[in-house]
Amino acid sequence: MKLFRRGESSTTDAAADQTAVVDDSSAAGSTRTAVSATAGKGRPTPKRRDAQGKRRGPVAPAPMTPKEARARRRAARGSKEDRKAASAERKAAAADRRTRMLAGEDKYLLPRDQGPVRAFVRDIVDARRNLVGLFMPMALVLILSMFVAPALQTIVTLAMLVMMAFMIIEGFVLGRIVNNRVRERFPDSIDTGYKIGWYAFVRASQIRKMRAPKPRIGPGTAV
Numbered sequence: 001m002k003l004f005r006r007g008e009s010s011t012t013d014a015a016a017d018q019t020a021v022v023d024d025s026s027a028a029g030s031t032r033t034a035v036s037a038t039a040g041k042g043r044p045t046p047k048r049r050d051a052q053g054k055r056r057g058p059v060a061p062a063p064m065t066p067k068e069a070r071a072r073r074r075a076a077r078g079s080k081e082d083r084k085a086a087s088a089e090r091k092a093a094a095a096d097r098r099t100r101m102l103a104g105e106d107k108y109l110l111p112r113d114q115g116p117v118r119a120f121v122r123d124i125v126d127a128r129r130n131l132v133g134l135f136m137p138m139a140l141v142l143i144l145s146m147f148v149a150p151a152l153q154t155i156v157t158l159a160m161l162v163m164m165a166f167m168i169i170e171g172f173v174l175g176r177i178v179n180n181r182v183r184e185r186f187p188d189s190i191d192t193g194y195k196i197g198w199y200a201f202v203r204a205s206q207i208r209k210m211r212a213p214k215p216r217i218g219p220g221t222a223v
Contacts, residue, residue: 104213112199113213117191121178121200123223126215130174130204132167137207139163171201181223 100108104119112118142156175197182192203211217223 102212102214104216109213115191117182117186117189117196118199120182120185120223121196122203122213122215123217124178124181125174125200125203126208126211127217127219127221127223128174128204129219130170132170132174132201132205133207135163135167135205167205171197171204174200174204 097108101110106114106119113122139160142160146153146156175194178196178200179192182189182196208215
């Protein structure tokens with residue numbers, strides 16, 4: 001067992017005391033840093049709803065009578081001239097958007113009509129003379145003829161079945177043509193198959209003057 005002399009013991013105790021002082025100082029400094037870092041502002045953070053409510057200002061009291069309620073609604077709507085001006089602006093903006101949509105501006109089109117692929121499909125359909133486009137007016141004529149001459153009901157029904165058969169065949173052929181052309185023009189496009197074929201069929205079944213967006217090319221134009 002090793003014995004320490006009195007001098008060595010004193011030196012060791014002094015070193016231990018100095019180490020303890022340094023550790024205490026470091027701990028105190030860390031505690032002060034932690035306290036200063038975590039010290040808050042002394043109040044909870046208000047909720048967004050409360051903060052917005054304070055920014056809006058005091059809420060007006062509820063109306064006491066129906067007359068007062070009507071007066072408040074009238075004041076909130078503004079004058080008659082202001083309402084007319086606002087309505088005219090909305091109508092003008094809606095008319096402008098519709099005009100741009102019918103012109104084919106991609107920004108104003110419906111999501112189903114947006115993109116260069118859909119515009120190319122519309123051009124293919126508009127450049128063709130599609131028999132399926134005659135289905136709606138011919139069906140209307142046949143239905144009216146049933147009321148004029150009920151004896152022709154069997155003939156009309158047979159004629160409509162024949163027209164539907166032609167529609168199905170032409171829709172299938174049109175879908176194949178459109179898909180092949182789209183793959184040639186846009187080889188990296190994923191907008192092919194049944195969706196693009198059905199899009200072409202629906203547009204072809206519409207009367208030319210009622211199509212939206214309006215056709216950019218005439219029948220027989222090379223696409």
